[in-house]
Amino acid sequence: MTLAIETTALTRYYDDLCAVDHLSLSVNNEIFALLGPNGSGKTTTVLMLTTLLHPTTGTATVCGHNITTEAGQVRNCISYVPQDMAVDIRLTGRENVHLFAKLYGVKNPKDRTDEVLAVMELTDRADDLIKTYSGGMRRRLELAQALVHEPEVLFLDEPTLGLDVAARKKIWEHIRGLRQKGMTIFVTTHYMDEADQFCDRVGIISNGKIAALGSPEELKARLMKDVITVRIEGQYPDHPVDAVSYVGQSGDEVTFTAENGSEALPHLAKTLESRGVRVHAIDLHEPTLDDVFLQAVGPQEEPHGFSDAKFRIMLRRRK
Amino acid sequence: MSGIVTYIERDFLKWSRGRVAVISALIMPAAWLIFVGLALPVRFTGNYLDFITPGILVMTMLTAGLSGGTLLMFDKILGFLNKFLALPTPREDILIGKILFITGRGLIQTSIILVIAVLIGATLLSPLQYGLIYIVLFLFGVLIAAFSTTIALYLDDHDSYSAFNTMISMPLFFTSSALMPYDVMPPWLATIARLNPLSYAIDAVRDVGSGGLPLGSVSLLTIMALLVLVCSITVFRKVTI
Numbered sequence: 001m002t003l004a005i006e007t008t009a010l011t012r013y014y015d016d017l018c019a020v021d022h023l024s025l026s027v028n029n030e031i032f033a034l035l036g037p038n039g040s041g042k043t044t045t046v047l048m049l050t051t052l053l054h055p056t057t058g059t060a061t062v063c064g065h066n067i068t069t070e071a072g073q074v075r076n077c078i079s080y081v082p083q084d085m086a087v088d089i090r091l092t093g094r095e096n097v098h099l100f101a102k103l104y105g106v107k108n109p110k111d112r113t114d115e116v117l118a119v120m121e122l123t124d125r126a127d128d129l130i131k132t133y134s135g136g137m138r139r140r141l142e143l144a145q146a147l148v149h150e151p152e153v154l155f156l157d158e159p160t161l162g163l164d165v166a167a168r169k170k171i172w173e174h175i176r177g178l179r180q181k182g183m184t185i186f187v188t189t190h191y192m193d194e195a196d197q198f199c200d201r202v203g204i205i206s207n208g209k210i211a212a213l214g215s216p217e218e219l220k221a222r223l224m225k226d227v228i229t230v231r232i233e234g235q236y237p238d239h240p241v242d243a244v245s246y247v248g249q250s251g252d253e254v255t256f257t258a259e260n261g262s263e264a265l266p267h268l269a270k271t272l273e274s275r276g277v278r279v280h281a282i283d284l285h286e287p288t289l290d291d292v293f294l295q296a297v298g299p300q301e302e303p304h305g306f307s308d309a310k311f312r313i314m315l316r317r318r319k
Numbered sequence: 320m321s322g323i324v325t326y327i328e329r330d331f332l333k334w335s336r337g338r339v340a341v342i343s344a345l346i347m348p349a350a351w352l353i354f355v356g357l358a359l360p361v362r363f364t365g366n367y368l369d370f371i372t373p374g375i376l377v378m379t380m381l382t383a384g385l386s387g388g389t390l391l392m393f394d395k396i397l398g399f400l401n402k403f404l405a406l407p408t409p410r411e412d413i414l415i416g417k418i419l420f421i422t423g424r425g426l427i428q429t430s431i432i433l434v435i436a437v438l439i440g441a442t443l444l445s446p447l448q449y450g451l452i453y454i455v456l457f458l459f460g461v462l463i464a465a466f467s468t469t470i471a472l473y474l475d476d477h478d479s480y481s482a483f484n485t486m487i488s489m490p491l492f493f494t495s496s497a498l499m500p501y502d503v504m505p506p507w508l509a510t511i512a513r514l515n516p517l518s519y520a521i522d523a524v525r526d527v528g529s530g531g532l533p534l535g536s537v538s539l540l541t542i543m544a545l546l547v548l549v550c551s552i553t554v555f556r557k558v559t560i
């Protein structure tokens with residue numbers, strides 16, 4: 001089976017600035033998220049994979065076709081939704097989608113348009129001008145445009161940027177639905193929770209390089225173990241317990257780390273009870289993808305502009 | 320082919336939804352014609368209206384063509400171009416569709432001028448003559464539209480495009496044979512006017528109006544239009560890789 005996307009040392013320079021640096025990735029039939037702070041090279045990567053930008057060096061294939069030498073075939077099997085929304089506000093939703101159905105050369109463009117509008121839950125508003133649509137509806141309309149042609153690989157550049165929680169969830173439910181139908185989805189985002197919750201695999205990109213790659217669970221387990229704190233009565237008798245490792249005790253709080261905290265937790269509780277230790281409370285903090293991200297990318301040293309990571313750290317300190 | 324039609328359809332639909340733009344596009348040239356043709360007390364020739372109408376027709380095509388470049392500029396700035404470029408439709412369809420739409424819109428405007436000109440006293444021509452006038456205007460329209468889209472592809476923002484537009488349109492018009500015949504121009508102006516591509520089109524339309532068959536200017540216009548079109552396609556391919 002050919003991989004949906006495969007990049008080998010994909011590199012792109014803008015003059016002297018290296019936006020994407022020897023990126024090597026393989027994406028199977030899955031939801032793959034490219035996760036990174038602003039300016040890390042996500043959009044540049046997507047532009048190269050959608051044949052809109054030539055790599056400076058290195059190559060990539062999409063659906064088995066080379067992005068530079070077989071660009072036409074690549075475009076035949078993909079759809080692309082750019083980061084900045086572009087829908088004609090003077091046209092209706094239906095007209096916008098119908099336009100793309102015809103451009104893709106879909107059979108029965110009219111029926112297909114109605115179908116995707118229904119899937120995106122836009123049928124009620126299909127004949128209203130886009131001017132009257134909310135941001136979330138426009139995003140769904142763009143998805144509808146991309147889906148009229150049933151692509152093998154769908155590229156979404158920050159599909160949930162600027163949307164509220166409910167709208168984001170809705171978009172992700174649609175994306176999950178597409179995945180179930182066998183579509184490969186390559187998405188970029190800087191929302192950690194989304195990548196964590198909805199994606200099969202994530203690649204964390206920083207300064208054009210992959211800093212960590214794997215499923216969210218793997219990444220969290222690999223980079224930082226779960227933390228379990230137990231409040232007990234008296235002194236903890238330092239006997240090893242399976243699946244957790246003892247860190248230390250301060251006051252009546254004993255701290256352990258575990259590869260998989262939620263599985264280790266009941267085991268730990270049972271073992272402690274059986275050894276006659278009275279347990280008052282157990283607290284489990286799962287490391288989030290945020291922690292993984294910060295550990296992988298590090299505090300961002302970005303001289304120009306706004307740094308996502310710094311902003312996050314700042315917010316945390318405030319709490 | 321179907322891609323070209325679809326792109327034209329999109330532009331037409333968008334244009335027709337902007338009422339102010341449509342009305343101004345249809346009224347402005349007519350206003351020019353009435354103002355210049357009837358109000359100006361100039362008498363170079365027997366029927367000044369017959370003399371000035373070709374100039375107004377070609378000027379209208381020029382303005383339509385030059386302002387058409389903004390369409391591509393906005394598609395580029397707003398990200399539509401990137402969306403279209405990622406489609407399986409042949410990429411050149413975007414450019415050809417744009418040029419044909421700009422030219423077609425100009426031809427609609429010139430049709431109104433032709434009707435009004437007759438209504439206010441210009442000589443009624445034969446269908447063949449009107450057909451020839453449309454051919455000349457079409458070729459000139461393609462020439463200008465291809466030129467302006469090429470510039471729009473090169474420039475980065477809308478401000479520089481409109482600066483370019485103002486810089487080029489007025490001088491082109493006033494140094495052409497639109498307003499007066501060569502023999503009443505000062506010699507320096509006559510020299511410039513004879514080199515101005517606007518004059519080729521204007522003279523060709525005048526020639527048709529007085530019963531001639533301007534094969535020379537038509538073939539010259541055809542060659543120029545083709546040359547600029549090839550340039551435009553080359554630049555388009557280069558810009559979009």
Ligand SMILES: Nc1ncnc2c1ncn2[C@@H]1O[C@H](COP(=O)(O)OP(=O)(O)OP(=O)(O)O)[C@@H](O)[C@H]1O
Pocket residue numbers: 014017018019036037038039040041042043044045083190
């Ligand atoms: N056309 C361009 N010319 C010059 N530099 C560019 C260009 N486009 C992007 N860059 C630079 O390349 C780097 C990567 O940009 P890119 O747009 O790929 O980042 P991104 O990860 O998509 O960021 P964001 O989250 O803000 O969308 C940035 O430093 C950016 O300044």
Ligand SMILES: [Mg+2]
Pocket residue numbers: 042043044083157158
């Ligand atoms: Mg981006």
